[in-house]
Amino acid sequence: MLFQQMCGVMFHQKDVWTKIRERKYTVIECYTHVLLWLCAIAPVSFFFGTTQIGWSFGNGDYVKLTVGSALMIAIVFYFALLVGVGFIAHVIHWMEKTYGADSDLEHCMVLATCTAAPLLLAGITGLWPMLWFVVGVGLVALAYTVYLLYSGVPELMNIPQDQGFMFSTSILTVGMVVLVSMLVSTVILWDLGIAPAFTN
Template identity: 35%
Template sequence: MLLSHAFGMFTHPDDEWVTIRKEHETPRRVYVAYVAILALIGPVCAYISTAHFGWTIGNERLIKLTEISAMQLSVLTYISMLVGVFALGYAINWMARTYGAKEEHVPSNGIALAAYSCTPLFLAGFALLYPVPWFNALVFLVAACYGAWLMYDGLPIVMGIEKEQAVMYGGALLTVALVILVSTRAGSAIIWNMGIGPVFVSG
């Protein structure tokens, strides 16, 4: 079962990458059986915390989102996560030959590398059940750093390249990830201006 890889990413990532390399799962299966499931954690937890728990900043009153607003933003977040993982996986495959990776007939390795590297970010979604901004930011920062390390660690194994090449390859992919993040933020601003922004209520 693909979900078993989530635990392995934290206990023995090198062995897990070797197993993933040998599996050659299709991108569709990786998406349906792994990404689509784990990516739900953050949006669902965010919906529960923002619509039902609420949060405070300093000594201000409790703030919540309306249930409809929280649902809309959670669905959009889920979609953006799926698109982000696909875009990163596509970039991995697109740049593969440039960095000497072995060409695959089925573009499974790039999607798999992107999906499993994002595991810490998926699981960090549980932190949203405790809606304290500084705590959430810290958890996601640690998760992003570990995810970046997982990608660097997995590149030589999954893509079949030298470790020296993985440094430049990984740097290029982190740049792509930042572009995806900025694009997501810009897209959020555009969508909010279209009337699908957060609607706050007092707790």
């Protein structure tokens, strides 16, 4: 049910956001019905793309990863996505009172799940890991994620548009901080031994 409504958010935002607000989903439902599957798209796609096709920067040369290193990176990436969405939901719940919202963690989790969906779906580009293709689709998905965030916060949190705009901006800022933190964590993990190993 949540997955169907999440798909509906893509095309009929206002009506579906209202239905989602009225139907109380649990954090467990968000994970079992949606996130466990959506968060797997990018790791699985990039695992196959980087081991079977190879990463390309557009100059005709393809670089492949070994199965072992790609699998380790995919597993870490998968759990990082799961934790990242949950962390953003908790931050939204922590900030909501500041902007006049009176929601619960469950609604914040639904908001984080629905707005992250375009970026998670864009992970399918990993099956054809061409740099320009991945970046291009990623930017489009990011733009739509931002649109869903700004349209969804006032409706789901049941607050005025001006407060919703400020709240959405704060959430977006947190999301960017989480993204940067994940990049820094990647560098640290590489130093600890979870680094890509290339085939000859």
